[in-house]
Amino acid sequence: MANLGFIGLGIMGAPMAGHLQAGGHKLYLHDIKNPPANLIDGGATVCTSAAEVAKRADIIFLMVPDTPHVEEALFADNGVAAGLTAGKIVVDMSSISPIATKEFAKKINKKSCAYLDAPVSGGEVGAKAASLTIMVGGPAEAFDTVKPLFEMMGKNITLVGGNGDGQTTKVANQIIVALNIQAVAEALLFASKAGADPAKVREALMGGFASSRILEVHGERMVKRAFNPGFRIQLHQKDLNLALQGAKQLGVSLPNTANTQELMNACAANGLSGLDHSALCQAIELMSNHKIAQG
Amino acid sequence: MANLGFIGLGIMGAPMAGHLQAGGHKLYLHDIKNPPANLIDGGATVCTSAAEVAKRADIIFLMVPDTPHVEEALFADNGVAAGLTAGKIVVDMSSISPIATKEFAKKINKKSCAYLDAPVSGGEVGAKAASLTIMVGGPAEAFDTVKPLFEMMGKNITLVGGNGDGQTTKVANQIIVALNIQAVAEALLFASKAGADPAKVREALMGGFASSRILEVHGERMVKRAFNPGFRIQLHQKDLNLALQGAKQLGVSLPNTANTQELMNACAANGLSGLDHSALCQAIELMSNHKIAQG
Numbered sequence: 001m002a003n004l005g006f007i008g009l010g011i012m013g014a015p016m017a018g019h020l021q022a023g024g025h026k027l028y029l030h031d032i033k034n035p036p037a038n039l040i041d042g043g044a045t046v047c048t049s050a051a052e053v054a055k056r057a058d059i060i061f062l063m064v065p066d067t068p069h070v071e072e073a074l075f076a077d078n079g080v081a082a083g084l085t086a087g088k089i090v091v092d093m094s095s096i097s098p099i100a101t102k103e104f105a106k107k108i109n110k111k112s113c114a115y116l117d118a119p120v121s122g123g124e125v126g127a128k129a130a131s132l133t134i135m136v137g138g139p140a141e142a143f144d145t146v147k148p149l150f151e152m153m154g155k156n157i158t159l160v161g162g163n164g165d166g167q168t169t170k171v172a173n174q175i176i177v178a179l180n181i182q183a184v185a186e187a188l189l190f191a192s193k194a195g196a197d198p199a200k201v202r203e204a205l206m207g208g209f210a211s212s213r214i215l216e217v218h219g220e221r222m223v224k225r226a227f228n229p230g231f232r233i234q235l236h237q238k239d240l241n242l243a244l245q246g247a248k249q250l251g252v253s254l255p256n257t258a259n260t261q262e263l264m265n266a267c268a269a270n271g272l273s274g275l276d277h278s279a280l281c282q283a284i285e286l287m288s289n290h291k292i293a294q295g
Numbered sequence: 296m297a298n299l300g301f302i303g304l305g306i307m308g309a310p311m312a313g314h315l316q317a318g319g320h321k322l323y324l325h326d327i328k329n330p331p332a333n334l335i336d337g338g339a340t341v342c343t344s345a346a347e348v349a350k351r352a353d354i355i356f357l358m359v360p361d362t363p364h365v366e367e368a369l370f371a372d373n374g375v376a377a378g379l380t381a382g383k384i385v386v387d388m389s390s391i392s393p394i395a396t397k398e399f400a401k402k403i404n405k406k407s408c409a410y411l412d413a414p415v416s417g418g419e420v421g422a423k424a425a426s427l428t429i430m431v432g433g434p435a436e437a438f439d440t441v442k443p444l445f446e447m448m449g450k451n452i453t454l455v456g457g458n459g460d461g462q463t464t465k466v467a468n469q470i471i472v473a474l475n476i477q478a479v480a481e482a483l484l485f486a487s488k489a490g491a492d493p494a495k496v497r498e499a500l501m502g503g504f505a506s507s508r509i510l511e512v513h514g515e516r517m518v519k520r521a522f523n524p525g526f527r528i529q530l531h532q533k534d535l536n537l538a539l540q541g542a543k544q545l546g547v548s549l550p551n552t553a554n555t556q557e558l559m560n561a562c563a564a565n566g567l568s569g570l571d572h573s574a575l576c577q578a579i580e581l582m583s584n585h586k587i588a589q590g
Contacts, residue, residue, distance in 0.1 A: 012449060019344065040532045048560065050386065078496070082314075087314070090533075094347040099489070099490050101466055117488060119380065121504060122503075123505055123564060133503045135499050137491075156496070156502045156503065158495075158499040160492070160495050160496060160499050161491050161492055161495060163492075164489065164490065164491070165489075165490070165491040165492075165495075165496075166488070167495050168486050168489040168491040168496065169486065169491065169499050169500065171482075171485060171489075172482035172483065172485055172486045172491075172496050172500060172505070173334075173482070173500050173503060173505045174481040175478065175481050175485060176478045176479060176482045176507075176510065177504050178318070178478075178501065178506035179474060179475070179477065179478030179481065179551070180475055180478050180505070180507060182474065182551050183470065183471045183473075183474030183475050183478065183551065184471060185547045186470050186550075186552050187437045187466075187467035187468070187470040187471045188467065189547055189549075190463070190466060190467055190470060190538060190542060190545070190547055191463050191464065191466075191467045193546065193547045194393050194394070194459065194460075194463040194466075194545055194549070195456075195459065195460070195463070196455060196456050196459070196460040196467075197455070197456055197460075200448060200453075200455050200456060200460075201455060201460075201463065201464045201467050203453070204430050204453040204455050204464050205453045205464065205467060205468050205471065207428065208417075208428045208468060209468070209472050209508050209509065209510070210426060210467070210468045210471035210475070210506065211507065211508045211513070212471075212475060212506065212509070213504050213505070213506045213507065214504065214507070214508030215471065215507075217504070217576075224442065231378070246485065247485060250485070250488045250489055251368065251488065251583065251584070251585070252480045252484055252485055252488045252579075252585065253579050253582040253583045254484075254579070255434065255481075255554055255579065255582075256474070256477050256478065256481060256551050256554055256555065256557065257421065259550055259551055259554050260551065263550065267504055268403055276456060284547075284548050284549070284550065285385050287548040287550075288546065288547045288548045290546070291547070
């Protein structure tokens, strides 16, 4: 049994922490809200600050919304860094800036502690089912130590490289997912407007070079008009913002990512940002005055 | 044994006609060049016009470069239409405009002949290996008649709907393939510039929602700098032109398709249009002054 810290117990963090507790570990929790009752009933200790979590736990997980929240949890006056002693491991499972992550890791390393960036994909469903994909950056030794804990929360767990590379992989994932959704949307909208049955076109394309997980899952949602989340457009906007801000900082041109972010902005302008990201198709549907299929 | 016509015996048509001949059928050939010697040696008859092919064969296949070539082969003075008698079937396997296809089909139908649009994907390799994907539009009865012949040339054969729907499906396929290539290019270039190993990022993404046939095949080509065709950028430019011209005619907005065509134009401006379409990544590599990987 290890002493584990968990900071950020929202719709992702709460079930993830639950899997660690179910695995027999002692939890030290901190959140801006009261941590879930089931974790406390299960024996978790609620800490009044992130620093206290870092004092009492040996491995400290973070699962918060964005880069500034990680920075505050780590480096505010009563943050994780203030409570660390040598040999502990900080594991940030939030999806945040890869560039900021490298700085955070260096500052944690100065406390003689290891840092892993380990963002996930799979959403609330994957968090509850312990089937998250986990993309990790950091030193191999720390990865090996934490791996049995990752395996309680996810299934497809890869050490991609050094610190930041986990977050970079997550950004790359979100670029591809967004652009593949837009690809399927443009193809099916063209097909529908040309008079073909988009469901049959999708089926005909499934075996060939156009095949993708997005054509399979999100293509079906577009055809069936099943836009309940899933993964909300507003969260994908945040992820593409990480891509585009990162691109500006790094000096990379991402023209279709930028264009697709604008189409997500168009969805938001039309009140659609709470829908599943497959509803990205509605931007060009509005622009074209035609729907892929009737709901 | 059926009497089959084949018009257009280039790098695609020649091996496709060869499979029909190997299947025991009598071929009547017409091309702007002399048809391949192996087909003539195998017993094929060379006709001096498309009309003569239509007179002597019961099912007439076309495999020519673009919409104007199909129009000329069908409707010029000595074209297919001039030689047709009732009950024959015209099968256009070229990749052309879905909108023009519907008109061509109507004109052929007036001769009491059936029309199938049956474009393929799989390229020269698929044509030689008889493993083409064939996307068909037209009446079910004609499809059933021609299906055993399609099966000599391809593997994944789908009747999508009525005339034009085969071509529409092909256009949809080419939209998704182009946009998925650009998606992988943007993701891997971002990852590379951020300091991650693009090969490892690609591997980490293969199991999740970013997975696609393009990530698998074209992503590997980008990482390995293996840009020998394959499917040339200049051919994909033609296909996206069908998409964008069709979009204008139909009244559909395809923003990422338009953007991606411009990136293909940028490749062409840099002398890359003869490379495989995975080399589309070189447009943003030039724009970003950074390569996904060194060759």
